[in-house]
Amino acid sequence: MDYKIEKVSSNKLKFDVTVSKEEYQAHLKQSFEKNREYFQIQGFRKGKAPYEMVKRKFGVEALYEDADNFALNESYFKIIQESKLDPVDYPQIDITDRSEEEGMKYTAVVEIVPEFALPEVDGLEVVQHNHPFSEADVDAELERMRGEGSRLVSREEGQAAEKGDFVNLDFDGSIDGVAFDGGKSEGYELELGSGSFIGNFEEQLEGLKVGDEKDVVVTFPEQYGVDHLNGKEATFKVKINDVKYKELPELNDEFASEVSEFETVEELRGDIHRRMKEDHTRHMEEAAREGALNSLVEKTELEVPKALVERQLDLMLKDLEQRLSYQGMKLETYFELTGSTEAATRDQMRDNAVRRAKSELVIEKMLDQSALEVTEEEILELAKEYAKAYNQDEKFAETLVQSNKEGVQRDVKLKKVLDELVSKVKFVEGQDPMAHN
Incomplete structure (x- = not known):
C-alpha cells in the first residue's frame, strides 16, 4: 500500500491511497470466503464451488463490495496509526479505481483535531464574578422556610385581593365574541403575581373581592405559539369565588424545632x-x-x-x-x-x-x-x-x-x-x- 497525505485545512486531511494488486486480490478472496455459501453452481454442493469458477460465472465484480470494505478498513486505519492522527469523524471515501489486475485507488477526506497552541496565561484578564455573601442571604433562606410552612387562609368578607394572594376564579375567554379552546375554566387557583397568565391579567384581579365579576382584557403575544391566538385581543369574563392569603409561621424557637434538628x-x-x-x-x-x-x-x-x-x-x-x-x-x-x-x-x-x-x-x-x-x-x-x-x-x-x-x-x-x-x-x-x- 502506498499513500500520500495532503493538508486541506488546519483540521482536514486528504489521503490518496493505492492498494496494491496483491493486497486487493487477497481482499477479493476474503470476500469470496465470506460469501461463498451464496454462490450456487451446478455440480457443486452449496458453498463448495471453487474461487476461480465463481469468478468466471458471476464475474469478479460480485466480490467488489466486501473486498472494498476489507481494503478500506485495513489501509485506512493503518494510515491513521502510522501517521499518529486523531480523527474526529468517519472519513469521506471516494473509490476512484479498482480491478483484480491493478488493485484499488481511493481518496479519503477526514477531519482531525487541529494543531493549536494555548495562549500565554500569565496576566490573562478575567472578569471577576461578583456575588458577595451576607446575612441577607440567610434571612432569605429563613423566609423561604417560613413560606414552605405557611398555610392558606381565606380573607375576611369584603377584603380585596392583593399581589401574592391566591384567588379561586371562574373565567370564560373569547375573541371578537367567539369562545376559543382552552379559554374557559371553573374553580381555577391562581397566585397573583406569579406570571402564570399572559400580560397584565393577574394585575387586573388585584382589588377584587369574593363574588366580584369583571371583564379582563388582555392581548396574546405575537409569538404565543398558537396561530389563532397570536397577537389577538381577548376578553375574559371573570368571577372571584375565594381569596386566600399566606399565613406565615412566626420565626421563633418553636418554628426552629419543627423544621430542623435545632431547638x-x-x-x-x-x-x-x-x-x-x-x-x-x-x-x-x-x-x-x-x-x-x-x-x-x-x-x-x-x-x-x-x-x-x-x-x-x-x-x-x-x-x-x-x-x-x-x-x-x-x-x-x-x-x-x-x-x-x-x-x-x-x-x-x-x-x-x-x-x-x-x-x-x-x-x-x-x-x-x-x-x-x-x-x-x-x-x-x-x-x-x-x-x-x-x-x-x-x-x-x-x-x-x-x-x-x-x-x-x-x-x-x-x-x-x-x-x-x-x-x-x-x-x-x-x-x-x-x-x-
Whole structure:
C-alpha cells in the first residue's frame, strides 16, 4: 500500500491511497470466503464451488463490495496509526479505481483535531464574578422556610385581593365574541403575581373581592405559539369565588424545632449560615475556574472541526428533548408551538455548540500538557464530594472509584489544572457574565 497525505485545512486531511494488486486480490478472496455459501453452481454442493469458477460465472465484480470494505478498513486505519492522527469523524471515501489486475485507488477526506497552541496565561484578564455573601442571604433562606410552612387562609368578607394572594376564579375567554379552546375554566387557583397568565391579567384581579365579576382584557403575544391566538385581543369574563392569603409561621424557637434538628432560631440560623457560606465559597471557586477557562478559550486561535460541532448540537438537542419530557411535552409539539423546526433550532444553538466544542479541545490540550500528578487520596476525596452531593455515604464513594476510577481521576486533574490557571490570571472588574446565572 502506498499513500500520500495532503493538508486541506488546519483540521482536514486528504489521503490518496493505492492498494496494491496483491493486497486487493487477497481482499477479493476474503470476500469470496465470506460469501461463498451464496454462490450456487451446478455440480457443486452449496458453498463448495471453487474461487476461480465463481469468478468466471458471476464475474469478479460480485466480490467488489466486501473486498472494498476489507481494503478500506485495513489501509485506512493503518494510515491513521502510522501517521499518529486523531480523527474526529468517519472519513469521506471516494473509490476512484479498482480491478483484480491493478488493485484499488481511493481518496479519503477526514477531519482531525487541529494543531493549536494555548495562549500565554500569565496576566490573562478575567472578569471577576461578583456575588458577595451576607446575612441577607440567610434571612432569605429563613423566609423561604417560613413560606414552605405557611398555610392558606381565606380573607375576611369584603377584603380585596392583593399581589401574592391566591384567588379561586371562574373565567370564560373569547375573541371578537367567539369562545376559543382552552379559554374557559371553573374553580381555577391562581397566585397573583406569579406570571402564570399572559400580560397584565393577574394585575387586573388585584382589588377584587369574593363574588366580584369583571371583564379582563388582555392581548396574546405575537409569538404565543398558537396561530389563532397570536397577537389577538381577548376578553375574559371573570368571577372571584375565594381569596386566600399566606399565613406565615412566626420565626421563633418553636418554628426552629419543627423544621430542623435545632431547638432555637439562633442555632438554626447558625447552621444555615455555615452551609450557605460553604456553598457560596464553592460557587465562587467554580465561577473563578469557569471565568478563567472561558477567557482562555476566547483567546485561543482554533478552527473547530464541524464534526465536533454537530456532535455538540446532537447532545444539546437531546438535552432539550429530555427537559421537555419532564414537562410532559414532546419535541415535535415544541416545534409546533414555537413555529420552529429541528434545523432552525440547531442553527440557533450553533454558536453555543462551537464554544462548547472549542472549550473541550482546550481542556484536553491543558490536560495533555499538564505535568500535575493525582494521588489516590485526592481521587477518593473527590468521590466523597460526589457522594455527599447525591446524599450518599462513603460506601458509594468507594464503589464510584472502583467502577469509574479513570473518570474521577480525570476530574481531579482537571480541577487542579483549572486552579493552576486561576492562580495565573488577573481578575478585573467588569460586566459579570455569570451575574444572571
